[in-house]
Amino acid sequence: MHYRSTAKTLGQQYFVIDCDRHIIEPPEAFSLYLDREWSDQAPRLVSDNTGAPRLMIEGRLYQKPSGFGPGRPEGCGDQRPRGDGLSYELAYRHAFEHRDRDMDLSGIDCALWIPTLGLFTPDIENPDLQYAVMRALNDWTARDWATGRRHLWCVSIPLNPIWAVAEIRRCHALGATAVWMRPNVMQGVRWWTEAWDVVWQTMEELGMALVFHEATGTYNATHSTDYKFDRYWLAHAVSHPLEMATALSAIIGYGVLERHPRLHVLFCEGGATWVPYMLFRLDNHYEARPSEMHDLAMAPSAYFRRQCVICSFEPEEALLKETMAWLGGRHMACTSDYPHWDSSGVSGVVRYLENYPDISEETRVNFFSRAAIEALGLEARVA
Numbered sequence: 421m422h423y424r425s426t427a428k429t430l431g432q433q434y435f436v437i438d439c440d441r442h443i444i445e446p447p448e449a450f451s452l453y454l455d456r457e458w459s460d461q462a463p464r465l466v467s468d469n470t471g472a473p474r475l476m477i478e479g480r481l482y483q484k485p486s487g488f489g490p491g492r493p494e495g496c497g498d499q500r501p502r503g504d505g506l507s508y509e510l511a512y513r514h515a516f517e518h519r520d521r522d523m524d525l526s527g528i529d530c531a532l533w534i535p536t537l538g539l540f541t542p543d544i545e546n547p548d549l550q551y552a553v554m555r556a557l558n559d560w561t562a563r564d565w566a567t568g569r570r571h572l573w574c575v576s577i578p579l580n581p582i583w584a585v586a587e588i589r590r591c592h593a594l595g596a597t598a599v600w601m602r603p604n605v606m607q608g609v610r611w612w613t614e615a616w617d618v619v620w621q622t623m624e625e626l627g628m629a630l631v632f633h634e635a636t637g638t639y640n641a642t643h644s645t646d647y648k649f650d651r652y653w654l655a656h657a658v659s660h661p662l663e664m665a666t667a668l669s670a671i672i673g674y675g676v677l678e679r680h681p682r683l684h685v686l687f688c689e690g691g692a693t694w695v696p697y698m699l700f701r702l703d704n705h706y707e708a709r710p711s712e713m714h715d716l717a718m719a720p721s722a723y724f725r726r727q728c729v730i731c732s733f734e735p736e737e738a739l740l741k742e743t744m745a746w747l748g749g750r751h752m753a754c755t756s757d758y759p760h761w762d763s764s765g766v767s768g769v770v771r772y773l774e775n776y777p778d779i780s781e782e783t784r785v786n787f788f789s790r791a792a793i794e795a796l797g798l799e800a801r802v803a
Contacts, residue, residue: 423530423570423798427520430527431769434785437792438523438768439731440633440688440755441531443565444499444512445538445557447475453559458552463537465496465508473497473508475537478549482540483637489647489655491637492761496537501759502766515759516565523570526756527769529789532572532631532796533565534600534688536760539635541576542606551578555587562594572796574600574631577619579609585622592626597796598686599623600631603667604641612674620680627797629684634663664690665698668728672702675715677723684795685728689757692732693739696746699724725751729795732787733757735764735771741779749783753791 424435443449451462463477472495474481483491492498499511501522506514515522523531535541538557544550554576566573575591577584577599588599601611611619623630636646636656646659664687671677671685702720706713716723725747732740733755744752754772757763764771772787779787793799 425524425529425570428524428527428529430525431773431788432527434527434769434788436528436530436754436769436788437796437798438526438528438531438756438758439631439686439729439753439792439796440733441523441528441533441758442515442536442760442763443533443538443561444508444515444536444759445560446512446516449538449560449564450475450553450556452556453563454556455552458549461546461549463553468495475540477540477544477553478546480543480639482537482543483635484639486650488650489636489638489641489644489659490650490652492652492656498761499759500761500763500765505761511759519565520568520570522758522766526758526766528756530570530572530798532574532598532792533561534574534631534633535561535576538576539602539633540638542579542602543638543640545607545640547578547580547583551580551583551587554578555590558587558591558594558596562591562596566595572597574598575628576600579606581616581619584619588619588622588626588628592628596628597798598629598631600633602641603632603634603663603687603690604638604644606638606642607640608642610670612670612676616676617679620676620683624680624682629686629796631686631688632664632667632690633688634660634690636660661690661694665694668695668698668724669702672720672723673715677727678715678717681727683727684797686731686753686792686795687728688731688755689733690730691734691737692730692752693737693743695724695730696743729753729791731755733764733768735768735775741776744776744779744783744787749780750786751791752787753795754788
């Protein structure tokens, strides 16, 4: 396999794809390739009144330091690639310089890289600046970060679907594998309406998967569940699984997957064991209220099993083995959330092996790679 590492020492018997590994972007990731006309509005690194490092964009601090739906008190700092907390500067240098070595230490052959600070770019209110910053980040990711065949990357797309199509096509030519989006209603944009069908059509045509990823600490995530709380730990605990549940409901319930049967969807960093109940509940409504199922030709769970993958990142998640069994050993992929504070760091693969010694070999292979290979369209690359 072209992507198999010959240097890793853990899980050598398995080809392992990490479907949610995070870039720690240095400040220049947003400015190095930014169009000159926007240079005076480039995101810049500042310290808040507690000394925590944050990005300043349009006069706002990211992650949001306080209020309802706050981000982390430590800001961009306390990243933990190998367990111990690192400052923001040390973390982005470590993540860049040691990204291959840390994958080998983790037992990871191939990774799908998702932004960290870039998760907040859909919160930029000026649509032209938003698009410009996303283009700059995409260019930096393609040119400076994802420089080896082990490193797959996701496109950041603007909230304007026509511009999103253009950026997806441009970045596909640069080598992007997938497109990431927040599951939220960002700035009032409901991405499941038919106005976004042109985006999904483009992704089907290009064979690019959709990757959902949440992040706590925005200002413009309309109706987001984390806005109920002004304490980070509560906002963070609820927003990831609950926003993923609403995204799953929307992409199925509004007929996106019915209209786009070749669109594959991955749900990252939201846990996994809520999925059986959510699909049960959706199926129950489908059966009990058939007159309202205008956009569906089959049960919601059937769309999930045809097109979706839930990504686990917590090896000790309650009922994970039972959820694997409920899904028939399929539709679930391995992720680490590296190098965030709540990630499995470099220990994820060995913990999955130790915690679940008696799952079937087929389930283990599906979890470590097969589900991701199918969803990301990697067959030709890893054969």
